[in-house]
Amino acid sequence: MLEIKNLHASIDGKPILKGVNLRINAGEVHAIMGPNGSGKSTLASIIAGNEAYEITQGDILFEGNSLFDLQPHQRAAAGVFLAFQYPVEIPGVSMMNFMKTAINEIRAQNGLQPMEAAAFLKLVREKQALVELDAKLANRSVNQGFSGGEKKRNEVFQMAMLNPTLAVLDETDSGLDIDALRIVAQGVNALRNPNNAFLVITHYQRLLDYIVPDVVHVLANGKIIKTGNKDLALELEAKGYDWILETTQA
């Protein structure tokens, strides 16, 4: 489904990704772990189409086609979703208007009619319940006045609304207590099926107790330095990043 080939990227001339290779098949959940500043968010932003980064080498194929031929909104319509590490506050744009516009713009790009108002409201209620998002947040401006945890849950809510083929979750767990973590995981697990895939970026092993990954990668200094199964996450948790940096350099 997703194939990242020798991806190099930089910002303001400073190289950040230095040859990332990654292959995710339908039905899989991959986790990327790594120290702060290793390039995890950069990779996620580039998949979603953030133009702030310069791609100096490599390609990203999504269902066989290069993502670089698509603008961000076209990637969303093709089924790519990014849960932002830092969700953006947008004063004056209501959550409902935002979601309705997003769903209908995606439908339009896929040749579908706008969703009926009743069907939309039903979907909203269903997905709000899934992530236990307070219904009154829907009347607020996007992310405005949301607590840290509410912002993260709101990302998962949006993911559930748009039902993507590939969802990238960028540290959706950070800053969450155990309850919130469980809710977020519940949202993700409810969406898992053989036709979609998840790329879960996390700093801690904790989330992976709830969202069990098929493959775990360690990203350090712009490169994937180790790939393993879920035990790698546990080992990393026990021994720390220094351990892996040392063993791979050796």
Place this chain on the structure above:
Amino acid sequence: MEKPSPMLEFQGPADRTRRWTGLAQGLPNLKQEEWKYVPIDALLAHVYPQSDSLLPLNQRPRPENLPQGIRYLSVSEALAEKIPGILKALNHLQVAHFDGMATLFLPAINSEATVLWIPASDVPHPDIALLPSIKQPNQTADALLVLVQAGAHINLILPKEAQSSGFSFIYVGLEDSANVSLHRDLSGSDAAFVMSHLEVLLANAAQFKLAQYLQGGSAQRHAVQAHLCGPQSVASMASLQFAKPGDQLHSWVNMVHQSPHAESHQNIRQLALNSGMSSFTGKIHVALDAQKTQAYQHSAAMVLEEGGRTYHRPVLEIYADDVKCTHGATTGSLDEQALFYLQARGIPKPAAKRLLIDAFIEDCLQAFHPDLQAALRSEIAKSLQ
């Protein structure tokens, strides 16, 4: 040297060139928007090239289907009939301090304005849409005196079509507890200079609301001066200014608190496209004995394209010591992170920009009459395509 053409021919795209000539002669520009420092003679000679002295005012045509009880007459008729409020209006115009062009037209306003008289009523009057003034070749301005009796409640609408080129003057006198909303679309045609002065006088517990939209034309300059003369009077204005390439929009406001316990609000949104300029000068004047005044001013600007310019000038003159006055101004451009967030959810960039711009102006748009609001929304949408 080529002979300047008269007022009526002073229209069309060629005016842009003329405007720049005018600016060179000392007409108001961004750096010296303070009208009182502008040599008005130069302006007059430019806008009304054939006038050595003031020319007659235009009579505004009578609105269609004037509601029951509302009268439309000339100043001399109003004086002859001793229409309540007319002497107060004329007296105010004698003594009030004006800035800019209003001063020059005062003698003519006194004798040649049109009077719209709104009687007291238990229920709000139906809305009135004012008609465009039809200028004769040698007429320079038009003027309207709106006299609103105690307790009367009315919405006045000046659609785009009702704007005059040149100078227009509107006086609104509100007696106790009168309630008036004035909604005006000041979209410029291609007329070169569009200028106006709105003078408002509020008695006890009177409420005046203004919502105005400035856009297009080439140079526009609109002054608003409200005198809060009675306790519990409230004056509020919303001004939405959308400067397109080559436009110059200036609004000037003076909220004059003469009485204690009065309230004023100024809410301004400015948008500027490439080479468009918009400015706002907002004054709050609180007289020595106007204690417990509450005055609020907020101006926010968004520069949508490189080369667009916006300016805010808050001016506070506060002589009383027990008052609450707040003012704030912000200038920014479209938030790139918010744009990316919206795009990442499937919304194409132009639609994402529209969402952000709509959000920015929504608060201000809400102040407009629903009919005008709908027209403005589609007009703005069209301009942003």
